[in-house]
Amino acid sequence: MSRPVPSNTGRVLRMSYLxxxxxxxxxxxxxxxxxxxxxxxxxxxxxxxxxxEHPLALTASEQxxxxxxxxxxxxxxxxxxxxxxxxxxxxxxxxxxxxxxxFDYPHLWGTRRIGPDLSREGSVRAADWQFSHLYSPRSIVxxxxxxxxxxxxxxxxxxxxxxxxxxxxxxxxxxxxRQLAGPExxxxxxxxxxxxxxxxxxxxVLNASPAMTRRQGDHPQLGTVQxxxxxxxxxxxxxxxxxxxxxxxxxxxxxGLEPRPANLAEHEYTRDRxxxxxxxxxAGTAMPAWRDLPVRDLAEVAGVIRAFHxxxxxPNLPAQVLELGARVYSDRCAQCHGEKGAGDxxxxxxxxxxxTNFVAERPSLAESLRALRNGIEGTPMAPWTGQLSEAExxxxxxYVRGFYQPDGLADR
Amino acid sequence: xxxxxxxxxxxxxxxxxxxxxWHGLAAIVMxxxxxxxxxxxxxxxxxxxxxxxxxxxxxxxxxxxHTQGILLxxxxxxxxxxxxxxxxVLTGRPVxxxxxxxxxxxxxxxxxxxxGWMLVLAGFSQPLEWAEFPLVIDAFVVLALLIAIxxxxxxxxxxxxxxxxVSSWYVIGGLVFTLLAYPMGNFVPELVPGARxxxxxxxxxxxxxxxxxxxxxxxxxxxxxxxxxxxxxxxxFLSMLGFWxxxxxxxxxxxxxxxxxxxxxxxxxxxxxxxALLGVDVILVVANLFLSLxxxxxxxxxxxxxxxxxxTMFYLVVSIQGSVQAQMPVNQxxxxxxxxxxxxxxxxxxxxxxxxxxxLTHVWQRIPWARYNHRAMAWAxxxxxxxxIIMVTDLTAxxxxxxxxxxxxAPWLDSVRAAxxxxxxxxxxxxPITAGFVALLVGLTTGKRGAGMDAVRxxxxxxxxxxxxxxxxxxxxxxx
Numbered sequence: 001m002s003r004p005v006p007s008n009t010g011r012v013l014r015m016s017y018l019x020x021x022x023x024x025x026x027x028x029x030x031x032x033x034x035x036x037x038x039x040x041x042x043x044x045x046x047x048x049x050x051x052x053e054h055p056l057a058l059t060a061s062e063q064x065x066x067x068x069x070x071x072x073x074x075x076x077x078x079x080x081x082x083x084x085x086x087x088x089x090x091x092x093x094x095x096x097x098x099x100x101x102x103f104d105y106p107h108l109w110g111t112r113r114i115g116p117d118l119s120r121e122g123s124v125r126a127a128d129w130q131f132s133h134l135y136s137p138r139s140i141v142x143x144x145x146x147x148x149x150x151x152x153x154x155x156x157x158x159x160x161x162x163x164x165x166x167x168x169x170x171x172x173x174x175x176x177x178r179q180l181a182g183p184e185x186x187x188x189x190x191x192x193x194x195x196x197x198x199x200x201x202x203x204x205v206l207n208a209s210p211a212m213t214r215r216q217g218d219h220p221q222l223g224t225v226q227x228x229x230x231x232x233x234x235x236x237x238x239x240x241x242x243x244x245x246x247x248x249x250x251x252x253x254x255x256g257l258e259p260r261p262a263n264l265a266e267h268e269y270t271r272d273r274x275x276x277x278x279x280x281x282x283a284g285t286a287m288p289a290w291r292d293l294p295v296r297d298l299a300e301v302a303g304v305i306r307a308f309h310x311x312x313x314x315p316n317l318p319a320q321v322l323e324l325g326a327r328v329y330s331d332r333c334a335q336c337h338g339e340k341g342a343g344d345x346x347x348x349x350x351x352x353x354x355x356t357n358f359v360a361e362r363p364s365l366a367e368s369l370r371a372l373r374n375g376i377e378g379t380p381m382a383p384w385t386g387q388l389s390e391a392e393x394x395x396x397x398x399y400v401r402g403f404y405q406p407d408g409l410a411d412r
Numbered sequence: 413x414x415x416x417x418x419x420x421x422x423x424x425x426x427x428x429x430x431x432x433x434w435h436g437l438a439a440i441v442m443x444x445x446x447x448x449x450x451x452x453x454x455x456x457x458x459x460x461x462x463x464x465x466x467x468x469x470x471x472x473x474x475x476x477x478h479t480q481g482i483l484l485x486x487x488x489x490x491x492x493x494x495x496x497x498x499x500x501v502l503t504g505r506p507v508x509x510x511x512x513x514x515x516x517x518x519x520x521x522x523x524x525x526x527x528g529w530m531l532v533l534a535g536f537s538q539p540l541e542w543a544e545f546p547l548v549i550d551a552f553v554v555l556a557l558l559i560a561i562x563x564x565x566x567x568x569x570x571x572x573x574x575x576x577x578v579s580s581w582y583v584i585g586g587l588v589f590t591l592l593a594y595p596m597g598n599f600v601p602e603l604v605p606g607a608r609x610x611x612x613x614x615x616x617x618x619x620x621x622x623x624x625x626x627x628x629x630x631x632x633x634x635x636x637x638x639x640x641x642x643x644x645x646x647x648x649f650l651s652m653l654g655f656w657x658x659x660x661x662x663x664x665x666x667x668x669x670x671x672x673x674x675x676x677x678x679x680x681x682x683x684x685x686x687x688a689l690l691g692v693d694v695i696l697v698v699a700n701l702f703l704s705l706x707x708x709x710x711x712x713x714x715x716x717x718x719x720x721x722x723x724t725m726f727y728l729v730v731s732i733q734g735s736v737q738a739q740m741p742v743n744q745x746x747x748x749x750x751x752x753x754x755x756x757x758x759x760x761x762x763x764x765x766x767x768x769x770x771x772l773t774h775v776w777q778r779i780p781w782a783r784y785n786h787r788a789m790a791w792a793x794x795x796x797x798x799x800x801i802i803m804v805t806d807l808t809a810x811x812x813x814x815x816x817x818x819x820x821x822a823p824w825l826d827s828v829r830a831a832x833x834x835x836x837x838x839x840x841x842x843x844p845i846t847a848g849f850v851a852l853l854v855g856l857t858t859g860k861r862g863a864g865m866d867a868v869r870x871x872x873x874x875x876x877x878x879x880x881x882x883x884x885x886x887x888x889x890x891x892x
Binding site for chain 2: 095
């Protein structure tokens with residue numbers, strides 16, 4: 001292809017391509033400088049100024065857990081980056097600060113949210129919930145599409161392997177550094193922030209997970225049931241995984257949980273008690289808080305739960321049985337369950353799981369006896385068979401049921 | 413690989429048809445595997461317990477392999493096949509060495525893609541978008557990219573840069589900048605933590621598309637259009653303007669993947685502005701391409717031309733969509749949603765795949781001994797076209813639904829439930845798409861040997877390569 005090229009134009013063109021070529025390379029370098037290196041320096045400076053003096057680094061186990069999180073592509077469904085947007089902050093908590101990511105080699109920000117953001121997942125849920133959910137997500141969250149990570153377990157959700165324990169250890173670190181930095185940490189970050197506009201987006205709470213304080217305030221008064229069909233649909237969607245379709249505490253997810261989910265069919269609950277548990281979750285158990293559901297829906301669910309037990313005939317007891325029951329109760333039970341059965345005995349503050357408040361919930365006789373005979377695994381409630389006679393067991397089982405104060409008739 | 417082409421002539425050296433053939437075949441086989449990963453992943457979203465908790469085929473690992481396979485297995489191989497034809501035609505000089513080509517082929521397929529896939533499935537990977545293969549594989553990618561540069565670029569330089577056709581510039585730019593950007597995306601976030609690393613990651617997410625896929629796809633489009641329409645490109649000035657603007661603006665887009673993050677706002681805003689400008693540049697580029705296609709019809713008889721024409725249309729749509737979705741009000745709603753998954757499929761499956769398929773078919777038809785089945789290819793076009801439209805429309809709608817639910821107070825799982833029907837349609841859209849890719853494989857491996865030339869004769873008429881070459885040499889035709 002030897003064609004004549006006008007020499008002047010050729011020379012000019014050659015120059016122009018040289019100029020453009022250098023410019024092209026220049027723009028690439030420019031992009032690296034202004035979108036990579038410079039932001040990096042700003043972020044490094046920000047990290048230095050805003051970070052608490054002793055930020056939490058990961059332990060060896062947490063590091064291994066992080067590697068598992070990375071290799072399974074967790075970050076491709078769960079972001080770890082809460083944006084400076086009201087909608088993000090309301091759902092997940094305070095937006096991610098640079099210093100919180102300072103030990104992330106490489107970062108796990110993610111670009112797609114199929115599941116929720118996990119930046120503040122640490123200490124939000126009980127370990128048995130996490131393990132059961134990793135082992136078989138749909139047994140806990142019926143409509144979840146998360147893969148089941150059976151490979152991390154030795155055949156059952158309550159037999160996690162080292163890998164599962166490492167992964168959970170890592171998950172528990174998410175948001176913990178910020179939590180530990182406390183109010184002093186927040187103040188320091190705020191003072192050091194160049195961008196007050198961004199800090200203003202910060203959520204009212206650090207951790208806006210529904211299990212913490214998505215909606216603040218006391219548990220609401222639940223109204224009466226309007227639409228039992230809707231209540232059942234919500235129950236099946238959110239509750240049946242653990243509590244079972246009939247409320248008998250035998251859902252698919254129940255086997256890995258300790259304590260086991262409550263047998264709702266064998267308890268009567270006041271509406272207030274259900275509201276408290278739904279609003280706050282149950283401390284020391286896998287029961288999460290359900291504050292992100294509308295209050296109207298919580299009322300419907302409460303109606304469904306109350307209907308599981310329904311109305312049952314109550315036996316009439318001879319007075320001497322009650323007397324025996326009262327004596328045993330005040331000797332053996334009152335220190336935890338309280339003199340009046342309100343779950344407020346003097347020993348409560350020592351306990352990981354709050355004792356049953358018999359004023360607000362009444363176990364069936366069978367359930368009451370079962371708990372006395374077998375104890376409740378995963379709680380401080382121990383079996384009493386060795387220490388109480390059969391007559392005493394029956395008597396106290398009857399007795400505790402007498403504390404219950406049902407909602408007023410007008411309330412039903 | 414020594415069966416040489418009959419296209420050799422005094423001015424154009426032999427095309428290494430063997431290397432064209434093997435890269436082309438590898439491209440389609442790897443495409444089918446990548447698609448299988450994608451289908452399995454999308455089915456797992458509908459039936460999460462389908463594989464009963466299988467470790468190797470869990471969703472995350474399939475997702476890693478799907479995109480890496482499309483980028484490195486399908487597109488790169490298809491582009492290499494195209495380059496073995498295009499470089500000699502564009503430069504009048506042979507590629508550096510057949511031996512080197514065999515090394516490149518072996519490295520790319522047997523040291524990068526296949527072991528990369530296996531390692532990811534076995535649990536060795538990197539949780540970084542478009543960089544999921546583990547570090548050891550990245551080392552081989554960099555080596556192979558270096559070999560590709562040695563293989564394909566010297567002919568351009570020995571010929572002289574002053575009268576290069578725009579495709580040549582895209583080839584040079586694409587290969588050089590990919591070599592520069594790849595280590596930045598794959599190695600830097602391992603060394604620089606958290607938000608700082610994410611800034612580099614964001615650059616690479618865009619550079620993988622902007623500095624590797626787009627330039628090479630445009631090189632194909634700019635090559636096939638004049639070769640098939642028998643007219644020079646409408647304006648070489650616009651071609652070159654588009655090229656340089658693209659290379660100036662593309663790298664500056666990266667941070668738009670992390671809008672509203674802790675990365676400094678001025679960097680975010682700069683990237684958003686660059687994203688808007690890029691849309692303007694693409695309008696220039698596509699206007700030039702469409703003007704060059706005047707008279708060819710919407711669905712030209714020449715299938716490669718039809719593929720690249722449709723790819724050009726997708727390029728326009730996806731780029732304008734990209735400019736819009738980088739803007740804060742839009743980004744704040746649709747970021748993290750299926751809208752973006754739709755966008756990336758419009759880019760990779762719409763624009764890049766149509767361009768690569770067009771380029772591959774164009775060069776394949778010109779291998780005198782290769783089989784070619786015109787009917788299967790026509791089926792491939794329509795099946796893919798249908799599939800892409802269904803999938804992208806569906807995912808875009810899904811993204812809008814998710815975005816709306818996320819803005820509301822609805823529980824998170826409501827958005828998952830709402831996405832289900834859309835995910836079903838997305839999985840079903842894999843039927844025409846897979847059928848289209850199978851038809852592509854059938855089209856290139858069945859039929860009469862040499863039927864490609866017949867198809868060319870039947871559509872645009874066969875011309876000696878010497879008559880095509882001048883149309884690809886702008887400076888000469890315009891300046892003299």
